[in-house]
Amino acid sequence: MKAIQIIKPGELKLIDMDKPVITKKDNVLIKMKAAGICGSDMGIYRGTNAAATYPRVIGHEMVGVVEEVGEGVASLKPGDRVIVDQVVSCGHCYACRKGRGNVCGNLQVRGVHIDGGYREYIAVPEQDCYLLPDTLSDVEAVMIEPTTIAIQSCSRAGLCEEDVLLILGCGVLGSTILKIARLSGAKIVVADIVQDKLEEALDNGADYVINISKEDLAERMRELTGGYGATVSIDAACTKDSLLTLMEVTGNAGRVITMGFSVAPTEVNQFVITSKELDVRGSRLQNKKFQAAIDLIREGRLDLSGTVSHTFPLEKAQEAFDFMNSKDPSIRKVVLTF
Numbered sequence: 001m002k003a004i005q006i007i008k009p010g011e012l013k014l015i016d017m018d019k020p021v022i023t024k025k026d027n028v029l030i031k032m033k034a035a036g037i038c039g040s041d042m043g044i045y046r047g048t049n050a051a052a053t054y055p056r057v058i059g060h061e062m063v064g065v066v067e068e069v070g071e072g073v074a075s076l077k078p079g080d081r082v083i084v085d086q087v088v089s090c091g092h093c094y095a096c097r098k099g100r101g102n103v104c105g106n107l108q109v110r111g112v113h114i115d116g117g118y119r120e121y122i123a124v125p126e127q128d129c130y131l132l133p134d135t136l137s138d139v140e141a142v143m144i145e146p147t148t149i150a151i152q153s154c155s156r157a158g159l160c161e162e163d164v165l166l167i168l169g170c171g172v173l174g175s176t177i178l179k180i181a182r183l184s185g186a187k188i189v190v191a192d193i194v195q196d197k198l199e200e201a202l203d204n205g206a207d208y209v210i211n212i213s214k215e216d217l218a219e220r221m222r223e224l225t226g227g228y229g230a231t232v233s234i235d236a237a238c239t240k241d242s243l244l245t246l247m248e249v250t251g252n253a254g255r256v257i258t259m260g261f262s263v264a265p266t267e268v269n270q271f272v273i274t275s276k277e278l279d280v281r282g283s284r285l286q287n288k289k290f291q292a293a294i295d296l297i298r299e300g301r302l303d304l305s306g307t308v309s310h311t312f313p314l315e316k317a318q319e320a321f322d323f324m325n326s327k328d329p330s331i332r333k334v335v336l337t338f
């Protein structure tokens with residue numbers, strides 16, 4: 001079967017590999033239908049994702065159809081459309097015992113530490129599969145994974161109605177966080193440097209937007225919050241100075257959520273954290289949030305249509321990655337199809 005492997009940073013290859021077979025009772029064999037390209041996939045390709053090991057078949061936004069099931073599988077049958085959880089945890093370390101398998105001490109993420117979904121077939125345990133609503137196409141269903149990431153960040157932030165949330169960055173991640181965050185009833189400010197994306201954010205329920213290529217973020221945040229600052233900031237931009245910036249514009253007793261994977265040093269100071277008793281919390285991947293995301297879609301509270309901007313067949317992954325690298329302003333979610 002065909003697969004896309006990142007041989008080493010900067011080198012992407014269409015390879016031929018053995019089709020997986022079901023070796024465990026609880027496994028299902030999935031024929032892949034669509035796989036999203038995430039910022040973190042670009043990071044693995046570029047060599048800037050500190051978690052990745054090479055060579056690697058990447059891809060962690062995996063939508064497919066069940067082709068075959070192991071003898072112990074009860075909840076799935078051939079023909080079922082599913083999305084696959086990317087998190088593989090050990091179940092016995094401290095984090096796992098605390099119910100936080102997404103930061104398992106022996107974490108293996110599909111498409112990062114172990115092979116992921118840019119291949120025609122994948123075999124996974126049935127418990128890692130979630131049934132898709134019929135209303136969603138295979139390509140649109142890919143967006144459930146970024147949605148789980150957004151749910152995780154809002155959950156880590158303890159976001160609620162009385163909060164003033166600042167989302168820094170309005171790419172796919174930031175705009176997905178916006179769609180989830182608005183369900184909390186919080187007041188939401190979105191900051192970015194691309195005016196078109198800010199206009200979209202307003203259409204998608206942002207209360208205020210700040211174009212930080214023209215306006216001073218700290219000054220505007222003070223104006224919008226009566227001087228207090230945000231009570232929650234989520235860093236969906238993850239640039240060199242974004243962490244300190246968010247600490248500065250977040251008010252007393254606020255929470256600052258990081259989502260980046262860069263290992264480049266960034267300057268912060270203790271005063272900004274201590275004086276305001278800020279909670280700086282990481283939000284990594286997602287912790288069993290797939291069903292929650294699917295339920296929001298089923299209930300009609302979340303609409304994922306229109307987020308996928310481009311599709312490429314698996315064989316043209318190089319073209320897709322080059323296109324992602326082009327930073328073309330029309331890029332939202334790019335999906336590989338099978």
Ligand code: MN
Binds near residue numbers: 060061146
């Ligand atoms: Mn992703």
Ligand code: ZN
Binds near residue numbers: 104107
């Ligand atoms: Zn563990």
